[in-house]
Amino acid sequence: MxxxxxxxxxxxxxxxxxxxxxxxxxxxxxxxxxxxxxxxxNAPLYWVAPMDPNYRRDAPGKSPMGMDLVPVYDDGGMDESPGTVTIHPNVENNLGVRTASVQRKSLHVPIRTVGYVQYNEDTLVHIHPRVEGWIDELYVKAAGEYVKKGEPLYALYSPELVNAQEEFLLARNRNNVNLLQAATSRLEALQMPAQAVNQLKQTGKVQQTITFTAPQTGFVDNLNIRQGFYVKPGVTILSIGALDEVWVDAEVFERQSNQIEKGLAVTMTLEYLPEKVWQGEVDYVYPTLDKDTRTLKARLRFDNPEYFLKPNMFAQVTIHSDLDDENLLVPTEAVIRTGKQDRVVIALGEGRFKSIEVKVGNIVNEYTEILSGLRDDDVVVTSAQFLLDSESSISSDFKRMEEAESMPSMVWTTATVNSVMAEHNMVNLDHAAIDEWGWPEMTMDFFVDQDLDISKLMPGMSLHLQITKADLGDYLITEIHIVDEDGNMMHMEGMDDMDDMENMEGMDHSGHSMGTDNADKEMDHSGHGGQY
CATH class of the missing domain: 1.20.5 (Single alpha-helices involved in coiled-coils or other helix-helix interfaces)
Known part of the structure; x- marks a missing residue:
């Protein structure tokens, strides 16, 4: 058991x-x-150099700088344009990423600048004598005094005026009409006051000193004489300016000059009366810019019944310019401004971001006008965009995905060989401008298709070549024709002599290969775009 x-x-x-x-x-x-x-x-798609994301290999190895290549894994199969950055929601939250939708609305563009109060020159009067003489009595003692029209300013002793009066009396005593008329005209030409002329006619006595009065009400300015001064024609004795209405000269930057026009509403404040706001308008826009300050001067007009505004005062001016059209606006903080380019980071959804180039218009406080580069339904990043932009701009083409997809995947161009790196299957070229891709003339490094033998290439050679854009945004040379001094082209494969060009079959006159579509070749991930 x-x-x-x-x-x-x-x-x-x-x-x-x-x-x-x-x-x-x-x-x-x-x-x-x-x-x-x-x-x-989980296998890597390819390996990339840590310091150059465009240097890629299909297997682990070393970069040209001797550093270990870094593996790059599949991002989920999403078809992204170059420069798209994907971050985890937790990382997005830790970075403090905030976004805002693009808006379309009319934009009020206030132009804030400085201004200087001046006399209204339409009412500014300068007083000059018509005769030589001495200031026998000065009734105005200092600049800034307020005088009314008809009040005495100064009394002048002038031998010329004395002689003119004597001639008038002599003509009258002789009862000579012609002489009397000539003597009267001379007194008027010498600006003898009408009151003095009437007194001369009534009394028949010559006046040794003539009193001159104020021609208008205002404030005395430019008082250049004192009692006893000798004056003569051409000397500015004093000026009288009215302050019931003043001008303000405002300076506007050159870039804002197209927004200024006559009749725009203006508000103005002064530091010594911060609680008071003056309302005025643009009276005149000067036709030229100041060559030193590069500013345009605009003349503003303000009523001044209480005489608070005084000449040479410094004022803060706001010119209200409205753009009536609907404008595409983004928060100003979303725009990344550099010396050569303005960019924003757009949110593509699902944690994807991309830095793109935009053209900036007017900037008004919290809003910036976007002239091109964005659409109405876009969402832009307003916080932490600099971190995202620094990562995206490493490989970004700064174009929208739709724009990149509309470009041809293959182009032909001409180039000159600078150097050949056979061990890396790479060449350095000076290529011509490529209008199809918007590339200017520049020097770039390219990887060459493995089927092409680049051992025949030498520095200084002229080439006619085909560049193909891979799915991952790389650029690979897929066909090469060597150009001789006479302009003949030789296909780099199977040709040892330039003179055999005429025996080539399947070549058109442009050097394009007939019957072979290299754009359809299966490409590896070794394409490399050079530095712009």
């Missing part, structure tokens, strides 16, 4: 061990397939 129990326990233990072995130790065929699929899905 005891042996039977022992045997039963042994059989049960053996069954349990067998089950555990098959369950946890020995792999099932289904699990093996799943593990193999998972390994394939």
């Amino acid at each position: 005891k042996n039977t129990s022992t045997l039963a326990i042994g059989l049960i233990a053996g069954a349990v061990l067998t089950a555990l072995t098959y369950t946890f130790i020995l792999p099932h065929s289904g699990d093996s397939a799943a593990n193999a699929d998972n390994a394939d899905s």
Whole structure:
């Protein structure tokens, strides 16, 4: 009985061990397939140089700088344009990424600048004598005094005026009409006051000193004389300016000059009366810019019944210019401004971001006008955009995905060889402008298709070549024609002599290969775009 129990326990233990072995130790065929699929899905797409993301290889190795290549994995199969950055939601939250939708609305563009209060020159009067003489009495003692029209300013003793009065009396005594008329005209030409002339006619006595009065009400300015001064024609004795209405000369930057026009509403404040706001308008826009300050001067007109505004005061001016058209606006903080380019980072959704180039218009406080580069339904990043832009701009073409897809995948161009790096299957070229891709003339590094033998290339050679854009945004040379001094082209494969060009079959006059479409070749990931 005891042996039977022992045997039963042994059989049960053996069954349990067998089950555990098959369950946890020995792999099932289904699990093996799943593990193999998972390994394939986690395999790197390619390896990239840490310091140059355009240097790519299909296997681990060293970069041209001797650094280990870094593996790049599949991002989920999404078709992205160059420069698209994908971050995890937790990272996005930690970075403090905030976004805002693009708006379209009319833009109020206030132009804030400085101004200087001046007399209204339409009412500014300068007083000059018509005769030589001495200031016998000066009734105005200092500049800035307020005078009313008809009040005395100064009394002048002038021998010329004395002689003119004597001639008038002599003509009148002789009852000579012609002489009397000539003498009267002379007194008027010498600006003898009408009151003095009437007194001369009534009394018949010559006045040694003539009192001159204020021609208008206002404030005395430019007082250049004192009692006893000798004056003569051409000397500015004083000026009188009215301050019931003043001018303000405002300076506007050159870039804002197209927004200024006559009749625009203006508000103005002064530091010594911060609670008071003056309302005026643009009265005149000067036709020329100041060559030193590069500013345009605009003349503003303000009523000044209480004489608060005084000449030469410094004022803060706001000219209200409205753009009535609907404008595409983004928050000003979203725009990344550089010396050569303005950019914004757009949010593509699902944690994807891309830096693109935009053209900036007017900038008004919290809003910036975008002339091109964005659409109405775009969302831009307003916080942490500099971090995203620094990552995206490494490989970004700064174009929208739709724009990049509309470009041809293959182009032909001419180039000159600078150097050949046979060990890397790479060449450095000076290529011509490529209008199809918007490229200017520049020097670039290119990887060459592995089917092409670049051992025949030498520095200084002229080439006619085909460049193909891969799916990942790389650029690969897929066909090369060598150009001789006479302009003949030789296909780099199978030709040893330039003179055999005429025997080539399947070539058109432009050097394009006939019957072979290199754009359809299966490309590896070794394409390389050079530095702009």
